[in-house]
Amino acid sequence: MTIPLRLMVFTDLDGTLLDHDTYSWAAAQPALAALKDLSAAVVLASSKTAAEVGTLRAALGLQDWPAIVENGAGHLPPGVSSVQGGSGYADLRQILAGLPPDLRQNFRGFGDVTLAQLGEMTGLPPAGAQLAQQRDFSEPGQWLGTVQQQADFLTHLQAQGVSAQQGGRFLTLSFGGNKVDQLRKIVQRYAPQHTIALGDAPNDVQMLEATDFGVVVANPHRAPLAPLQGEAEGRIIRSTAAGPQGWNAAMLHFLDRLQLNKG
């Protein structure tokens, strides 16, 4: 007999579970420990690569749960540290290589640059840049041309099934998929009784609106999100404290509210 999963938590990393400046999750430790006591699932959902998320997931002791990587372009199954047999990234690079050179030359992808250049593009230290370059599903990059050239570039890619998401810093190419697509597949597979999502940015909104409960974690480094669907009814709440501190308080609040807190 399998025990039903009572609670599944989906969480963004940067600015949500991880502190914006220090990348520490120490302040969320009490709530993480309470979730562990409940055998609740915690699914990390990030723009980071499988290589980056796998390292963090192991450090958090969450390797028994899947993780959503590269902004939902793919997922990292439980118990493994890398994605096996994914051909998405190689296919993307091949499609890029086949574009007319006048369009191709205006896109500077993570796979086009050296580690030192990637460090400059992302602000990551060399070890971090190396993990960010180990891609499985999507190719972020800088657009160096005009808006019209970008439209031509995207039309060529679209014809080959490639879509683009414009983020704060990078234009990210993939064969589709976002955080909420992956979330829905995972929820279907595990059928948890309750779901909660936590995030701090526009690319987390759909995820917060797709779960039973949501938490907008305060991030003083960006403009606050506009009111979300479900916020007026209290299905989605906002944390007062930023990052892991806000994460901790909001999670303990929901454990009380759902009467799941043993302590």
Ligand SMILES: [Mg+2]
């Ligand atoms: Mg974030």
